[in-house]
Amino acid sequence: MVTALALSACSGGSSAEEEGATEESTAQELPRVLANGTTLLDLSDYFFPFSLYVPDSTRGYPEIIETGYGETVVRVGSTFNMLIAEGGDLAMKRSEIADDLMYTNKIVEEGEDYILYSSEIKDSFLELEFHFYAVKQVNGLSFEFKDNKDEGPFAESIARFMLESIGHLQPKPNAS
Numbered sequence: 001m002v003t004a005l006a007l008s009a010c011s012g013g014s015s016a017e018e019e020g021a022t023e024e025s026t027a028q029e030l031p032r033v034l035a036n037g038t039t040l041l042d043l044s045d046y047f048f049p050f051s052l053y054v055p056d057s058t059r060g061y062p063e064i065i066e067t068g069y070g071e072t073v074v075r076v077g078s079t080f081n082m083l084i085a086e087g088g089d090l091a092m093k094r095s096e097i098a099d100d101l102m103y104t105n106k107i108v109e110e111g112e113d114y115i116l117y118s119s120e121i122k123d124s125f126l127e128l129e130f131h132f133y134a135v136k137q138v139n140g141l142s143f144e145f146k147d148n149k150d151e152g153p154f155a156e157s158i159a160r161f162m163l164e165s166i167g168h169l170q171p172k173p174n175a176s
Contacts, residue, residue: 088144
């Protein structure tokens with residue numbers, strides 16, 4: 001760290017100061033849940049032009065699995081498990097959860113590009129579970145993000161953590 005500071009002091013000052021200010025403002029902009037205990041996972045090797053904040057190695061090592069169905073699983077331990085794919089349609093997802101015949105779904109929170117909803121089977125012993133669905137535009141392309149229901153159920157705090165990660169993804173510049 002001392003070497004980095006000495007090198008940045010010797011390299012002209014203004015760009016080092018700007019870089020330090022950018023890092024500081026990014027750290028301040030991150031919600032508390034992402035500011036500590038997370039790491040930035042670069043997904044460009046999997047043809048996604050962005051990085052996501054995921055739990056750090058104290059929770060497990062990131063696993064990235066291409067399913068063969070056009071989806072990619074990003075999993076870290078038992079607390080972070082989402083599917084990512086190109087495309088997505090938020091209106092269709094809202095309709096799908098409203099018309100679900102097995103579960104009673106309730107939208108807990110929604111934004112311009114995401115929904116967080118709860119699901120339950122009435123009169124069953126199963127606990128309430130939480131899910132999310134988001135569609136993000138990155139470099140002119142649409143990507144859908146959703147919890148991996150097959151690995152759930154998820155508590156509300158876990159679903160919100162994954163949504164925060166999506167809300168603060170870091171786009172990568174287009175490849176030339």
